[in-house]
Amino acid sequence: MINSYQDKTVLIVEDEPKIAQILVDFLSLDGFRTQVLHDGKDAVDTVKNGAVDFVILDLMLPYKDGLTICKEVRQFSTVPILMLTARVEEIDRLIGLEIGADDYICKPFSAREIVARVKTILRRVAHNQSPTDEQEIIYKHISVNVERFKCYVNQQEVELTPVEFRLLNTFLLRPGVVHSRDSLMQVCYVDDRIVSARTIDSHIKNLRAKLVLMGQAPDLLQSIYGVGYKLE
Template sequence: MILVIEDEPKLAALLVDYLRAAGYETQWVADGRQAVAAVRAGRPQFIILDLMLPGRDGLDICREVRTFSEVPIMMVTARVEEIDRLLGLELGADDYVCKPFSPREVVARIKAILRRTQNNQGLALPKGLLIDMEHYCASLDGHGLTLTPVELRLLNALAQAKGRILSRDQLLGQLYDDHRVVTDRTVDSHVKNLRRKLQALRPEQDLIRSIYGVGYCLDL
């Protein structure tokens, strides 16, 4: 789903029409105060974000979204000053287009960005889980996870395994940068801590499954 955050009804309708013609589901939000809630609830695969919005400006929205999501963001604005362009990209926007623009070009850019980000991600992560190894952060269902570096590497290893069982030895090889010598029980301890943090967000699920004598897998 592509979330269009734009307060001009005619422009928003035009974008929605072109996106739907290209095969994308869409959602439209016109008020900046509703934007972050829409991102959290809808978990879009892409966001088109106008800079000038009633209630809250696009730069502020982009800044907050980047605290819990790595969803690609395209900023759309009538501002052409270089400072606005640089500030938008520094806050985490993936692209920037100025009005007036061609809807066909916007759709083409979206397709290119989605191809690039999907290729960079490799295997798709389980639903609701976001992991950014470059910035050492992760979130589940839109809520940030406070993880140690070892716990983050453990979560990433389990997530990339896509439900396959990983042995303690396999996990040990991915947990420490300095190749220190540790015991199997060290993995068990990290799994216990990671499981507790995940269950705080999904108390109804045991997200890390233990297979006795074999290892662990992630059930998301």
């Protein structure tokens, strides 16, 4: 049986050689091709110039840190990015900042879990690119192109993080419907990771601010006390 991941290349940007090699070994067992960088100096150019299908990106790197790399990559690519951090206190920062990463995991971690996360995100990306999802959703002055991962407000493109995009897409599909925080967590984090309600509130706050900046009414995304949110 041909492995379905044998045509996928994972770029590993990790300054600890032992960790990088463990990731290479486990990803290779599932048929992934891998490329390794031990510092952040050439990471952005590697994504820009190479056939990279996924990026595993450490937060703390020599020359250029992971947050900076992620933000720069998001200027030209929607390649899935999984952030690694050895500092637990950085987790809320990774969630709250508009860095554009698809997921994060804290060290020490299980290499098997990393591979599972990579597969989950790639499946989600493949689903979003399937012919059944080739659609444009329009509501008032907002339009979302699911296939191209693009959002426009008043015909101007708005840069959204992957989580913000999934949230907005959920609201646009069912305007007027109240979504609980729990249901929105499931939309944002398909791997059943446990996150707090504060995390969802932070993403909603950032999304609302971007829409308001583009001329949408502040009450377009409404908070329903004790329940969740709705698009009005």
